[in-house]
Amino acid sequence: MPDVYPLTSGDATLIAHSVDGVFIFILAIASFFFLLTQGFLIYFALKYRRRKGIEQPTPYITGNTVLEIVWVIIPSLLLVAIFGYGMVVFLRMRTPIPGAMEVQVTASQFQWSFKYPDGRTALNELRLPVGKPVKLIMTSKDVIHGFFVPAYRQKQDVLPGRYTYLWFLPRQAGSFDLYCSQYCGTGHSIMRGKILVMPVADYQAWEEREEQKQKGAAASPVEKGEKLFQDSGCLGCHSIDGTPKVGPTLKGIFGSTVVLDNGKTLTADEEYLRESIVDPNAKIVKGYQPVMPTFKATLKDDDVAAIIAYLKTLK
């Protein structure tokens, strides 16, 4: 789990390490003042506490100008230092390296879609090569979302009607969690994705395979459907092994009897499956929430047919 302990693992990107530097700097100052103030607080409260209810005489001290000036000036200087350090790293975070690979990110309730420079798209999974700077140009289709990768110490809100950006330089191969950090509705907490950073050779091999697939498209409908099923992020909410997740399992879905939330039942035929993909909220299975986004725009008619062909094989 690369993103669990922030103080020892900020090596996933170029900037994460610097952010952790600021974090440790502030932590050091905060710890000093924590020990100083809490130490005096507890020490005074115990040392000068009234014993056996007997009140000792107390001195009439109303202030101490020197002390008060000192404890205004020293913290002020430290605060300016914290501000400056944080600003310098923030500026680097906000200034992309020239020549970064540009990926378009479109957020919508409740998924992430990515578009690579060559026009390929992906859902909820962004594959990147190690060592190459990336600039994400982000917008939203509906409400405000937040693009947050804890391991990268990076976060940026994604707004409808305008572009925001975020850049980073991955230094480690691996899988990194992507969360939506700005509350966006019922499915906010399942709007999660992955950033898969691959060694350059692996990435190129993967990229070639993808291009082959797009050109060839010789695969059978079932194979094509399986690929689309995986790439579209269906598995995020629907299992194929029988366990219920955010959505109902799709194991043995075709031909099964479905109970809807209005109490009606129906048999899952091709038309029901098609409708559930392009207009998911038309019929809701009993016990589930209407949170699935429509795939009307992302999947063509052929694609839907291929996915249905694949679903039929899930016995």
Next chain:
Amino acid sequence: MDHAPEATAGHHGSYLAEKTLRSWALTLDHKRIGVLYICTTLFFFLVGGVVALLLRLKLLTPGPALFSDHTYNVLFTIHGAIMIFLFVIPAIPSSLGNFFIPLMIGARDVVFPRLNLFSYWCFVAGIVVILGSLVSPMDTGWTFYTPYSEQTSAAVTVLSGGLFLVGLSSILTGLNFIVTIHTMRAPGMTWYRMPLFIWAMYATSVIQVLATPVIGITFILLAAERVLGIGFFDPAKGGDPLLFQHFFWFYSHPVVYVMILPAMGIISEVVPVFSRKPIFGYRAIAYSALAIAFIGFLVWGHHMFVSGMGTLAGIVFSFLTFFVAVPTGVKIFNWIATLYRGSISLDSPMLYALTFIFLFIIGGLTGLFLGSLATDVHVHDTYFLVAHFHYTMMGGTVMGLFAGLHYWFPKVTGRMLNEKLAKYAWGLILVGFNLTFFPMFILGMQGMPRRYAEYPAKYQGLNIVATVGSWVLALGVFLMFLNFIRSLRRGGLAPDNPWRGLTLEWSTSSPPPEENFAEIPTVSEWPYNYGEKPERRTEGKRER
């Protein structure tokens, strides 16, 4: 001299003497209005608390459980909206402020008693409208960010109306207090002889009067956009969603000082009384309240570093933000210095006051991570923020309120609290609070976003700790309320001045007569003359 409520009923009747419903509902007595506010706000504290327990229960497991994700979203919205608008904002100013401002400045009432009663009923009307919006409950979070709050089917317009009324009540109360403090002080009470609670309430009232209209206007614009379709905030209608955030935080940042300043005022009263020492650095504390109120208006953008607001704006707001830390630090140093060489009695009001300082230091220092740009980008919108906020608001404001409630309970009710029970409750609250909220700092650093109904399983361990903590905290709060209710009838009769405080409210009977003072007192010195008098100071030094 002890005054039982019955005993004072004769010549100068206790303000509690009349029992009819009408005498409460239409009272012009600031003390009764204060009590109405205390009961109303504490009721909503309990409601918001029960909702919080449900949220924590759901978060015991990472997956779907107990109730749907939508219900979770509704519940965290209700928790936030109730706690902020119906509890924390009015909790100290409207309740204890109403009760004690006139008593502490030696006045018979606030300057506009009818307006005061109107404020209360305006507040109640707002509550009724807000409860009406629960027909189709909000799921936007208490921040109501557009355009989500434009598109959701919930009763946003109705809720906006309710919050508008609550805001109006807040403005009128603030106005009343400002004029009262300016014009109604007892003869001889110069500005620098005012108790620090009055300084804090003065700064608070200024913020209420200046900032609250902005949120009122924002709610009107939001309603106009939803009902009339005029584009202010929704990009689909030609609006700008960031404009809403600017408006919202222009109010909601200063308002965190409406929440915290009165609590700081209470601490400045309790610490000297229970240490038998003059407050250290009186003027620094008074001025820092005003400084916080002023700088608080210039830092709203620090809620928006990752909102897409722009890099330069972020830098300016970060810089200004660090300046709020200075007057806040000054207050903490001064309170701790007041303890030095005191004769400290650890009664329940003092225990809560010390707890306030202890927890607020943690809340304040963790604010440094949020004020600094580079680290805020990481911890913003995570549980780190949730933890920081609860350390300042619950560890701060609510502990300050508890200190005030324990400190002034004898004055308000004429009865003493059960001190033993109060200490058990305090212990549980201290332990439970830290168990609940400290793990959230770590969860946030690990990247767990807030407002997540379901979360990755790797975060479960600390969530379990937090949920168990919430039970301990709830038990402590339950014991505290049990003590309040029990002591109303069974507590020992309170003397006029059980803590031997020097502020004016202790110079009248417990509970005070309807007109507060038989004769308006004349003030000749500040209210912190504890310890050996200056002329004897040299003697004292020689002894040591």
